[in-house]
Amino acid sequence: MSGPEVLVIGGGPAGIAAAIEMARADLAVTLFEQAPRLGGAIHRQPNDPSRRVPVPGAQRQRWQALSDALAASPVEVLCQCMFVGVEGNGAVLIEDRANRRIVTRNPAALVLAVGGIERVAPVPGWHLPGVVSAGGMQVMMKSTGRAPQGDVLIAGSGPLLLALAAQIASLGNPPVAVLERSAAPVLAAARLLEAPAYLLEAAGYLMPLAMAGVRWRRGAAVTSIEATADGRLSVATIDSERRERRLVVDRVALHDGLRPNSNGAKAGPNGPFVVSAGDCREVLGGVAAIADGRLAGRAVVAHLGGSPAAGDATEAQLVRERRAQATLNGFFDFSGSDPAKLPDETVVCRCEGRTLGQLRSILAAEDPVSPREIKLNGRFGMGACQGRFCTEWVASFVAHQRGGSPPAVAEFVGNRWPVKPVPVSAFVEALVRHPPSNQSE
Amino acid sequence: MTHTGQAFLFDGVVVPFEANETIAVALDRAGVVSLGDGQGGCAARYFCGIGACQACVVSVDGTRMEACLTPAREGQRVQSLGSVER
Numbered sequence: 001m002s003g004p005e006v007l008v009i010g011g012g013p014a015g016i017a018a019a020i021e022m023a024r025a026d027l028a029v030t031l032f033e034q035a036p037r038l039g040g041a042i043h044r045q046p047n048d049p050s051r052r053v054p055v056p057g058a059q060r061q062r063w064q065a066l067s068d069a070l071a072a073s074p075v076e077v078l079c080q081c082m083f084v085g086v087e088g089n090g091a092v093l094i095e096d097r098a099n100r101r102i103v104t105r106n107p108a109a110l111v112l113a114v115g116g117i118e119r120v121a122p123v124p125g126w127h128l129p130g131v132v133s134a135g136g137m138q139v140m141m142k143s144t145g146r147a148p149q150g151d152v153l154i155a156g157s158g159p160l161l162l163a164l165a166a167q168i169a170s171l172g173n174p175p176v177a178v179l180e181r182s183a184a185p186v187l188a189a190a191r192l193l194e195a196p197a198y199l200l201e202a203a204g205y206l207m208p209l210a211m212a213g214v215r216w217r218r219g220a221a222v223t224s225i226e227a228t229a230d231g232r233l234s235v236a237t238i239d240s241e242r243r244e245r246r247l248v249v250d251r252v253a254l255h256d257g258l259r260p261n262s263n264g265a266k267a268g269p270n271g272p273f274v275v276s277a278g279d280c281r282e283v284l285g286g287v288a289a290i291a292d293g294r295l296a297g298r299a300v301v302a303h304l305g306g307s308p309a310a311g312d313a314t315e316a317q318l319v320r321e322r323r324a325q326a327t328l329n330g331f332f333d334f335s336g337s338d339p340a341k342l343p344d345e346t347v348v349c350r351c352e353g354r355t356l357g358q359l360r361s362i363l364a365a366e367d368p369v370s371p372r373e374i375k376l377n378g379r380f381g382m383g384a385c386q387g388r389f390c391t392e393w394v395a396s397f398v399a400h401q402r403g404g405s406p407p408a409v410a411e412f413v414g415n416r417w418p419v420k421p422v423p424v425s426a427f428v429e430a431l432v433r434h435p436p437s438n439q440s441e
Numbered sequence: 442m443t444h445t446g447q448a449f450l451f452d453g454v455v456v457p458f459e460a461n462e463t464i465a466v467a468l469d470r471a472g473v474v475s476l477g478d479g480q481g482g483c484a485a486r487y488f489c490g491i492g493a494c495q496a497c498v499v500s501v502d503g504t505r506m507e508a509c510l511t512p513a514r515e516g517q518r519v520q521s522l523g524s525v526e527r
Contacts, residue, residue: 034492036461036512041491047461080510082492097511100504118489127496129475129486136490136509143466231474351495353481384480384495421495423504 003027004108004304007092007272008075009083012040013286014278014293015113016066021297022111023073025306030105032081032094038070039063040115041135042286044142051145054170056201059286066290083114083264085417090270095422101429102422109273109300112265113293116258116279117388120156121336124343125225126254127350130233134255138164147173150250153235155179155222157332158257159202165214166205174212176249181256182333183219183240195324197287221337225252257334258283259392262410264419273303288321339397348397349390351383359394363401371395371411380412384421387413449517451499452477452524458513465490465497465508476508477521485521500525 003026008019011033019031039045043063046052070077084093084102091104118135120126132140134156137148147168152175154161165178209216219240226234228248235247261280277296278289291314298308344357362369362378374380380394381387391412399406448457451468458467465487468476476499479485488496490509497508500520508519 034510036463036510047459047466080512097506115491117493127483129484132487133489133494136488139490139509140466140469140487143463144470148469149472347481347483349481350483351481353483384498385493388493389489420492421498421505425504 003306005030005105006109006111006300006304007032007105007107008111008113010040010113010115010278010280011035011038011077011079012042012113012115012278012289013062013066014115014280014289014296015040015111016070017290017293018111018113018275018277018297018300019075019293020066020069020073021294021309022300023075025297025301025308027109027301027304027306029074030076030078030107032083033077033079034082034097036079038067038077038079041139042289044139046145047143048145053142053145053167055167056204058197058201062286062290082422083112083419084422085264085419086110086267086271086274087417088268088270090268090272092272093417095426099429100423100426101433102426103430107272108304109275110267110271111275111277111293111296111300112280113277113289113296114261114280116283117261119256119259119334119392120254120389121256121334121393122342122346122348122356122390123222123224123254123337124346125227125233127347128225128227128233130227130250131225131252131254134158134160134164134253137251137253138167141167141171145171147171148251149173150232151176151248152251152253153177153179153222153233153247153249154253154255155181155220155237156255157181157334158255159198159328159332160255161253162202162205162209162216164253165216166208169208169212169214174209174214176247177220177237178209178214178216179220179222179237180216180218180332181221181335182331184331184333186218186331195327198324198328222252222254223337223341224343256336257329257332261388263386263388263413264415264417266415273300275299282322284318284321284325288318288325291315291317291321336393339400348394349380349383351385351389352379354379354390356397359397360401363398368402371398371407374398375412386420447513447515449513449515449519451519452521456513456519462513463509464499464501464511464513464517464519467513468508478523478526480522485523498522 008031080097082095224236275296301308346356381391395406476485492510
């Protein structure tokens with residue numbers, strides 16, 4: 001195999017599909033995954049193969065087909081390797097976590113398939129230990145094959161709430177309640193007949209929940225979370241009739257949908273040909289991610305002068321999934337709590353501990369502040385998560401206060417590497433091993 | 442079969458782990474939900490599970506790492522960020 005070198009970042013369905021597609025066209029493919037094992041969030045593999053979380057049959061079969069094809073391909077797979085960014089000179093920087101050093105590559109193309117970002121809208125107390133994202137709870141459950149311990153409350157909006165609730169119920173710990181913000185009538189589910197696979201999946205989740213006596217409360221939400229003296233979480237909730245109720249639980253899983261992740265997706269003029277694939281490009285779910293990964297792989301093959309596979313139904317599948325996802329989204333409400341009702345002490349940026357009161361006072365200034373000023377002076381989006389968990393919300397709050405459309409997230413965070421924190425020692429180690437020379441590769 | 446009999450230290454406390462576990466999973470099973478003083482005046486804690494939110498960053502043998510991505514290893518010295526700074 002002597003074709004040009006191409007890199008794939010992310011070992012979920014989109015990345016693996018892209019890698020297989022490019023390897024078929026005789027490109028030299030290396031796939032980097034940050035976790036110790038492949039699968040991504042959706043196909044997270046158990047730590048102990050004998051403790052497997054039940055997943056829908058179709059989902060299991062998709063993973064089996066992907067991992068078989070990958071195993072039969074010449075793709076080089078490197079785990080525990082994090083994408084750092086694309087340097088001005090075009091080099092792709094990877095942090096090899098196991099060896100604690102930076103590795104540089106100069107590929108002809110780069111496929112980013114790093115998955116979406118889970119949206120969690122702030123409520124007072126969302127930064128407390130024991131409060132996790134629903135995706136985070138699900139990933140841990142898939143890894144351990146066990147339900148989380150203690151009383152669990154699941155809240156926010158989206159199909160993931162149902163999936164997680166059903167899975168932990170089937171593992172013996174049904175949630176205390178599932179609170180879905182949207183009050184859109186479920187009768188409209190008939191529209192899902194256009195997307196029978198999702199209807200089947202939803203039925204598969206609702207049945208075990210009904211059997212465990214768990215209600216899917218629509219139009220209900222968490223309004224605040226407090227830590228109790230005995231280490232539990234006291235959660236204030238409100239239902240569709242505006243009735244307030246307090247629940248004391250051990251864990252709260254929050255989730256308000258997924259959004260794309262474009263951090264690091266822009267390469268300079270010297271950089272490789274970059275294509276994004278899967279949920280990081282457009283949140284369409286696991287089926288679409290495979291199709292999108294294939295298309296990304298073909299785009300790379302075409303760009304490098306090869307002849308990509310064509311004439312199959314991949315493109316049509318993506319269109320179908322986009323339509324199904326739009327229908328599905330109609331049953332949910334990803335907007336979070338009404339910001340006007342959130343108290344000043346609500347932490348907005350958890351990395352820097354910045355509150356809504358501080359954001360309100362910045363925005364109250366006579367001269368309108370720019371997104372960069374909100375970041376650099378207000379420190380919103382300045383912290384270690386690099387704005388992944390607050391800037392979208394801050395942007396919509398700015399629009400809420402001032403009217404007009406929200407500023408783009410990129411106006412806050414910019415587009416520079418590293419796309420995630422990297423220890424300086426990793427760069428030093430790379431320099432010790434490979435001192436810079438005047439020769440360019 | 443998965444019990445390895447292995448353990449790491451979290452702020453001086455012995456935390457056992459099973460095969461293929463991350464530091465975050467082992468701490469959770471041991472009932473450690475707060476990972477000590479973290480960033481921005483918030484306690485460190487497991488949150489997103491995929492290395493995006495940085496809320497579970499701890500010091501692993503002297504280097505900051507996400508507990509949710511870092512495999513547990515025998516004899517590792519894991520410290521909360523607050524205890525490293527003290």
